[in-house]
Amino acid sequence: MAEKHTKYIDLPKRLFVKLGILPFLLLTAAAVFTFMSENFLSGPNLMNVLRQSVYLTIVSLGQMLCLLTGGFDLSVGTVLALTSVVGALVMASAFAAMPDLVWLAIILGCLGGILAGTMIGVANGIGVAFFGVSPFMMSLGMTSVGFGIALFLTGGTPVYGMPQAFGDIFGFGSLFGIPTPIYAVVLIAIILYQVLNRTPFGRHFYAVGGNIKAAALSGIATRATLFWTYVLCAAMAAIAGMLLTARLDTGEANIGASMPLQSIAACVIAGVSLRGGVGRLENVVLGALFIGLVQNGMNLARIDSYLQTVVLGALLILAVIADQIRLRYVASLKD
């Protein structure tokens, strides 16, 4: 008799268990900011949110790989900074040497920057996969190493002298009315989605995070998987670093400091488990967009930027608490 009744009561609970906290947060945020600022729901503003979220989204996708394998990468911010500095230095000197070959300078600069940033990931990967250093210590140490190198290379001052075209195309350009960085994130997301869901290699990330011993006994090269996890994560952060450099028109050693927290927050809000093995790419994209949305909404509502960081930190903790509650519900609901 009470059976039907309990089903309805259970509905929000079941949705919560199935979807995680993200849809609830998105709805709440949209409602609150629409109420606080009339510009919030306008088309140009939403496009603005998309464009601003590009960098965090790319970094979060890389961070997701680390979380899937049961680790995390605190050095993503440093990767952005190092990429920006090295990329700008290479590009500026190539441009100064060969002012006619603009595209060659841009390509060399991007390659140099991304390669430099990826090396941080190579170091992380070697430490975690082959020496068994905990991801926490490894990436924390590399944060200091990378940041130090970036500051050393520039003496702490911004790097100027990149070709105008670089910023015009990759920073401020648009194609069919859509800003170019958005194409980059869409491309990366599609490729990574295919890798994660359609290849054995992608399945290995989940297997290593799900149960590393079972993965090893099933013939999966667990060390290689872990190594590539950190390399890919850093490579993606490096791509974000180059895009951000284009937007800023300078190479900066002090960008990306908020990236580790925000990328982990985006993943956790999106339901990626901190214990590894669970997480969906499409949700991570939404998670990063959600953080962009909140930042944009707070700007429109003229909330002090210092207070904004308080809100973001609180949101991360809220998401982790929600994840814990969800686990308890999962145990009681089962299906």
Place this chain on the structure above:
Amino acid sequence: MVAHFPNRLESGARLEGARALLETVGLTRDYPGIRALDAIDFDLQEGEVHILFGENGAGKSTLISMLAGANTQTVGEVLFCGEPVTLSSVHEARELGISAVFQEFSLIPEMSVAENLFLGAEQTKHGLLQSRLQREKARQILDGLDFHIDPNAKVDHLTRAEQQMVEIAKAFRSDLLVLILDEPTASLTSHETEQLFELIEKLKKQGVGIIYITHRMAEIRRIGNRITVLRDGRFVDTVDAKTTSDDELVHLMTGRVVGEVFPAVKFNPDETILKTTNLSSTDGGILDVSIEVSRGEIVGLAGLVGSGKSRFGQACFGALKLSGGEVEFKGKRPKRLTPRHMLDQGLLYLPSDRRREGLMMMRSARENIALASLNVKPFSNGWFLDRSGEAGIVDTLADRLNLSPRRVERPAEHFSGGNQQKQMLARSLTRDFDLIIFDEPTVGVDVGTRAAIYEFIAELCEAGAAIVLISSDLPEILHLTNRAYIFYRGRVQTELSGNEITETNVLSHFFEREAA
């Protein structure tokens, strides 16, 4: 529905003059959509061992978790010495003298034995820890139980059996009236089991009531007084442990008559497929092991826990570092002795500890079944996964193994132990394996599923695969294998075949032989 056997206990047949320590009246536990326990009336008397018997998921664990204070009932009452009590925490239950030893230990590996024993009840004086006093008391408890464990040893360094002893010893920190043991012998050697049984006898004489969960018939006969059978969360019957036959118990538990648990296997030994010569591992777990396995036979590896039989299986699979000796598979030395290469060559090892080494608990049954064959057809073409090919074969395997519930997208952790085991066993059919090494394939699995697993192994063997069955469960070795190697301290003690595989023969090689 419930069959009534003539030896069913009437109230008068209980121990005379004994009072009930613990009683439940209409105890019920609901989870949304599921009634895990339905109006259970249960009682435990002074000085008896009351066995809880039932398939995985019958409600045994739910019942004891409520009696131990780890879980609360939806409806119903718990009476302790005749008084209604609310057990809202493990701590509270322990204060009353009810202690439980669960299968999953609650020990802190980094702490010493003494510190673990007094965890949550530290011996203090003016708020300061009295480490020496604590160690002395720990030693008294351990000595009293005749457990030879150093109170200063770190729990991390103990064997699983020793950790189990520490867990049991914890119950003796305060006065004990009710002891709950959940499959305590699963990881104990025969000697340690014997020690535990002696302890149980001693406790019985002191009037302690013991609730004991086990799947092993021999243990029921040995120490049980009464057996309460549960099925699907319901009370089925309470019967006398000494006079009820195995068949009756199985009938009560499953609701159907299970004739022979073990199938008759048609062995057809063919070409030799695996040959090891003087295999030794760097950790000293196996020493100079030389064995042979052929197609169409089931070779048993028997021995105590820690005798090296399990390590040997891992060594052949490339999951253990070798210090010497050779593995020859299908007539040649494998190029690389790694799990990946051995899988591709046609050898599969299925680990004994499904939770720690076998399954990704939070991933779906489908992914768990596919795990070891992701790089071959029909799961993938090497580069890309074939999702429909995967779904197809997983569905077939779920049918073949009768996975229940038949939901391949459900996370492994939400299946019962037996059905988790089936997901691991299904891996052996995800491609053509020539040799499959089963390491304790029926640990923590109920009799019904157990019979299905034996049937499955027999079919694989009859289809021409070679099977190595590593087992601590003697009947499995006796009834299922045509040859057996007995391991003792890393070495092969002897090889038995055919009619030589008898209980006395096998057991006589389980223990010391060095002196002779």
